Amino acid sequence: MPEQISVESLTPMMQQYMETKKQYADCILFYRLGDFYEMFFEDAQIVSRELELTLTGKACGLEERAPMCGVPYHAVENYLTRLVNKGYKVAICEQVEDPKLAKGLVKREVVRIVTPGTNLNIQEESKNHFLMCIAYTVTKIGISVADVTTGDYFLTEVEDLKKLNDELMKYEPLEIICNEAFLVCGFRLEELKEKYHISVNALAPHVFDDDSCRKILLRHFRVNTLKGIGIEDFPVGMTAAGALLQYLYDTQKTDLAHFIHINPYLTSKYMLLDSSTRRNLELTETLREKHKTGSLLWVLDKTKTAMGGRLLRSMLEQPLVDKEEMEQRLDAVEELSGDSVSRDEIREYLNPIYDLERLLSKVTYKTANPRDCISFRNSLEMLPAIKTVLKSFSGQELSGIENHLDDLQDIYQLIQNAIEEDPPVSIREGGMIKDGFDETIDMLRSAKRDGKQWLAELEEQDRERTGIKNLRIKYNKVFGYYFEVTNSYKNQVPEDYIRKQTLANAERYTTVRLKELEDTILNAEDKLTALEYDLFCKIRDSIGMEVERIQATAKALAKLDVYASLSLISERNHYVRPKLNEKGIIDIRDGRHPVVEQMIAGDMFIANDTFLDNSKHCISIITGPNMAGKSTYMRQTALIVLMAQTGCFVPAKSANIGIVDRIFTRVGASDDLASGQSTFMVEMNEVANILRNATSDSLLILDEIGRGTSTFDGLSIAWAVIEHISNRKLLGAKTLFATHYHELTELEGKMHNVNNYCIAVKERGDDIVFLRKIIKGGADKSYGIQVAKLAGVPDMVIDRAKEIVEQLTDNDIIEKIQNITVDVKDVKAKKQPPVDEMELSQMSLFDTVKDEDVLQELMDVEVNTLAPIDALNVLYRLQNKLKNRWKG
Numbered sequence: 103m104p105e106q107i108s109v110e111s112l113t114p115m116m117q118q119y120m121e122t123k124k125q126y127a128d129c130i131l132f133y134r135l136g137d138f139y140e141m142f143f144e145d146a147q148i149v150s151r152e153l154e155l156t157l158t159g160k161a162c163g164l165e166e167r168a169p170m171c172g173v174p175y176h177a178v179e180n181y182l183t184r185l186v187n188k189g190y191k192v193a194i195c196e197q198v199e200d201p202k203l204a205k206g207l208v209k210r211e212v213v214r215i216v217t218p219g220t221n222l223n224i225q226e227e228s229k230n231h232f233l234m235c236i237a238y239t240v241t242k243i244g245i246s247v248a249d250v251t252t253g254d255y256f257l258t259e260v261e262d263l264k265k266l267n268d269e270l271m272k273y274e275p276l277e278i279i280c281n282e283a284f285l286v287c288g289f290r291l292e293e294l295k296e297k298y299h300i301s302v303n304a305l306a307p308h309v310f311d312d313d314s315c316r317k318i319l320l321r322h323f324r325v326n327t328l329k330g331i332g333i334e335d336f337p338v339g340m341t342a343a344g345a346l347l348q349y350l351y352d353t354q355k356t357d358l359a360h361f362i363h364i365n366p367y368l369t370s371k372y373m374l375l376d377s378s379t380r381r382n383l384e385l386t387e388t389l390r391e392k393h394k395t396g397s398l399l400w401v402l403d404k405t406k407t408a409m410g411g412r413l414l415r416s417m418l419e420q421p422l423v424d425k426e427e428m429e430q431r432l433d434a435v436e437e438l439s440g441d442s443v444s445r446d447e448i449r450e451y452l453n454p455i456y457d458l459e460r461l462l463s464k465v466t467y468k469t470a471n472p473r474d475c476i477s478f479r480n481s482l483e484m485l486p487a488i489k490t491v492l493k494s495f496s497g498q499e500l501s502g503i504e505n506h507l508d509d510l511q512d513i514y515q516l517i518q519n520a521i522e523e524d525p526p527v528s529i530r531e532g533g534m535i536k537d538g539f540d541e542t543i544d545m546l547r548s549a550k551r552d553g554k555q556w557l558a559e560l561e562e563q564d565r566e567r568t569g570i571k572n573l574r575i576k577y578n579k580v581f582g583y584y585f586e587v588t589n590s591y592k593n594q595v596p597e598d599y600i601r602k603q604t605l606a607n608a609e610r611y612t613t614v615r616l617k618e619l620e621d622t623i624l625n626a627e628d629k630l631t632a633l634e635y636d637l638f639c640k641i642r643d644s645i646g647m648e649v650e651r652i653q654a655t656a657k658a659l660a661k662l663d664v665y666a667s668l669s670l671i672s673e674r675n676h677y678v679r680p681k682l683n684e685k686g687i688i689d690i691r692d693g694r695h696p697v698v699e700q701m702i703a704g705d706m707f708i709a710n711d712t713f714l715d716n717s718k719h720c721i722s723i724i725t726g727p728n729m730a731g732k733s734t735y736m737r738q739t740a741l742i743v744l745m746a747q748t749g750c751f752v753p754a755k756s757a758n759i760g761i762v763d764r765i766f767t768r769v770g771a772s773d774d775l776a777s778g779q780s781t782f783m784v785e786m787n788e789v790a791n792i793l794r795n796a797t798s799d800s801l802l803i804l805d806e807i808g809r810g811t812s813t814f815d816g817l818s819i820a821w822a823v824i825e826h827i828s829n830r831k832l833l834g835a836k837t838l839f840a841t842h843y844h845e846l847t848e849l850e851g852k853m854h855n856v857n858n859y860c861i862a863v864k865e866r867g868d869d870i871v872f873l874r875k876i877i878k879g880g881a882d883k884s885y886g887i888q889v890a891k892l893a894g895v896p897d898m899v900i901d902r903a904k905e906i907v908e909q910l911t912d913n914d915i916i917e918k919i920q921n922i923t924v925d926v927k928d929v930k931a932k933k934q935p936p937v938d939e940m941e942l943s944q945m946s947l948f949d950t951v952k953d954e955d956v957l958q959e960l961m962d963v964e965v966n967t968l969a970p971i972d973a974l975n976v977l978y979r980l981q982n983k984l985k986n987r988w989k990g
């Protein structure tokens with residue numbers, strides 16, 4: 103406010119504004135005035151600048167005008183979103199009832215503070231709006247995450263910043279609140295803000311006080327001990343959860359009734375996927391464009407409801423490690439696939455189902471309008487039918503869903519009876535409540551409609567009763583309705599007539615009945631609107647009372663939607679149910695990359711086998727020219743394992759998946775919030791992280807380790823990494839290692855658990871044809887120059903490169919490499935769980951081949967139906983089998 107204006111000279115409204123502003127100095131104040139939100143002084147200047155709105159002036163005192171900006175009430179959410187996305191906090195100020203207030207005065211108070219993590223404007227239905235709270239201590243980091251639009255609320259604890267980074271990437275929060283210790287712990291906060299547009303706020307230390315945090319949680323969940331809500335084992339997580347709840351109470355100013363449960367989870371309950379693996383495998387968005395299209399979620403998500411979409415996303419982000427839970431999900435998918443008619447019927451019923459979780463938050467915030475209620479009713483209408491179809495399934499998971507699914511028919515009936523079919527959006531204009539639902543409303547409506555008729559009837563009745571032939575009911579603005587009796591009939595006026603006015607030749611009267619009618623007719627409109635509003639609020643509150651039942655039903659529907667979607671996709675894309683084992687064997691026959699196969703026209707994707715175990719087939723070194731398909735092959739293996747552990751069918755002819763505890767990928771350069779070093783440094787950091795954190799039950803995808811530095815350094819590092827993976831701690835970590843260092847294929851003979859594979863190409867003169875088929879053995883050439891030619895590098899350069907490569911080829915080096923002795927400490931085969939001999943022989947794809955097998959396969963080839971590329975593949979495979987056999 104300009105200094106020359108004194109507060110005393112401001113209008114009462116402006117004084118109120120300035121008072122409120124003092125308390126909410128860090129917020130832009132949106133002040134509700136009728137159908138507009140207005141901002142004044144500095145706030146108006148910021149809003150006008152940031153949102154490119156016209157700045158005007160408003161009278162604010164004696165001859166003074168305050169800079170002013172305004173946005174219409176109905177469009178406020180968009181403006182709010184734009185402001186909070188730019189990092190501003192907005193306090194919404196609205197009129198509140200205050201009986202103590204003198205007549206004519208209006209009181210406005212802050213009813214909600216909107217921040218990026220508490221914005222109710224839904225921007226992407228299938229994505230959560232997470233707010234994350236971090237309670238940092240030197241030994242443990244407490245993390246709590248909540249979504250005000252759905253009521254989801256979690257907490258966990260991690261040991262270090264790397265794991266915090268992984269959780270951050272999993273939830274992608276819009277806002278972080280933290281204690282001050284976090285600001286100085288070394289985490290790269292600037293990057294969070296600049297690159298990921300996450301706003302970070304440090305809250306006052308008292309918010310993180312353990313005792314207050316515990317108290318607020320106990321109060322909110324109405325329990326006496328933390329055990330009552332299952333979070334007693336997470337002391338630092340509890341602090342984060344309590345501080346988060348306090349922040350929500352302070353900003354949202356509602357009872358947060360939709361936060362019914364808090365879900366503590368151990369990160370070890372899920373497969374550990376670090377942030378770079380999540381990105382590299384393109385689970386929910388593509389690496390470069392950050393689009394859903396082209397990600398695994400894009401292929402799998404055929405969900406019908408927003409709740410289902412969100413659940414599927416979180417399932418992919420958190421694959422399971424517990425075999426039983428995976429089997430349960432797979433059972434549900436299989437059961438639905440076994441009865442595709444019922445499944446498709448369920449999907450039809452799911453189609454109109456509204457986002458019940460987000461509806462509940464609207465109910466809690468009292469922003470749900472009559473149209474939301476009608477959408478809600480339409481959703482509930484589907485529930486009995488869904489329950490009936492579900493009864494035809496007997497598996498544990500689907501029956502469980504059926505049990506949790508409350509058909510909520512009481513709420514359906516309430517809305518059906520009370521709310522008009524096509525109601526207005528606004529709850530202040532009336533026209534929402536159905537005829538017949540409430541007597542007073544019906545009466546007021548007919549008063550509005552039939553008032554004239556009632557007056558005519560009363561006039562007629564009284565004319566007969568009094569015998570006054572010219573008795574008339576008339577109206578004027580001062581006296582309202584009255585009977586007019588001319589002087590000649592004065593002595594016939596009955597006793598119950600009350601005189602209102604005397605004129606020269608007539609008298610005007612009223613009666614109790616006429617007064618009643620007058621009140622009803624004249625106030626009908628206002629009363630009706632007020633009554634409808636009250637009634638609607640009551641109906642909304644009674645929906646709010648059922649929050650627990652509705653939330654349980656919403657969760658059940660989300661699960662059902664996910665299973666139905668996975669079942670449909672399995673059928674359409676010819677996926678199979680994976681077998682799961684805890685013996686560490688990954689045996690995939692004719693596996694395909696779920697996303698690449700969708701991108702390639704027709705059936706052109708070439709399927710490949712994978713066999714890995716904890717002993718002889720632990721490490722696969724994969725060579726092959728650029729563009730051959732190495733990365734695709736490795737990622738497809740990781741994705742198939744991940745899909746199986748999500749409870750999803752997989753793109754393969756058959757798959758037996760040994761459950762892994764973690765998947766690590768090292769593919770290309772990627773960002774790491776916690777580091778911030780050069781590309782090679784990032785690469786080495788990731789390698790260090792993998793070697794430190796992988797266990798013998800992990801799956802490692804290592805693509806061209808060491809390529810970021812000089813050839814010899816890179817080769818040596820790659821070599822040493824493979825040796826390390828073979829040592830005692832990691833022995834058994836199944837590893838796919840793609841490399842252009844052909845020298846690494848020397849390791850096959852030197853280490854018992856290393857096997858060479860390559861992706862076949864065919865030389866045709868100077869050119870190469872990619873066969874995309876993985877075969878046993880190392881590639882004998884790199885074909886880099888041929889690929890460069892294919893890419894259109896000028897002939898002159900290609901020819902010169904050929905000359906140089908001739909001169910560089912140095913037999914000496916190859917000899918030296920052959921002479922390196924491996925340094926693998928403690929290489930002892932890990933004690934294997936007994937593997938059924940029969941099973942192993944079926945699984946061991948690359949085990950010794952007999953001549954007869956090759957002949958048999960040749961006989962089985964249907965030459966007439968084979969595409970040329972497939973024929974080449976078959977030929978190549980058979981030839982290689984023989985070569986390997988004769989070499990062996």
Ligand SMILES: Nc1ncnc2c1ncn2[C@@H]1O[C@H](COP(=O)(O)OP(=O)(O)OP(=O)(O)O)[C@@H](O)[C@H]1O
Pocket residue numbers: 698702706707708709726727728729730731732733734735874
């Ligand atoms: N099995 C397959 N069937 C059909 N097409 C494939 C297959 N595998 C890969 N491709 C195609 O080949 C392209 C290159 O594959 P990919 O990136 O995996 O090669 P790469 O060997 O890792 O190459 P580089 O060494 O240069 O990184 C893919 O984008 C895909 O279109």
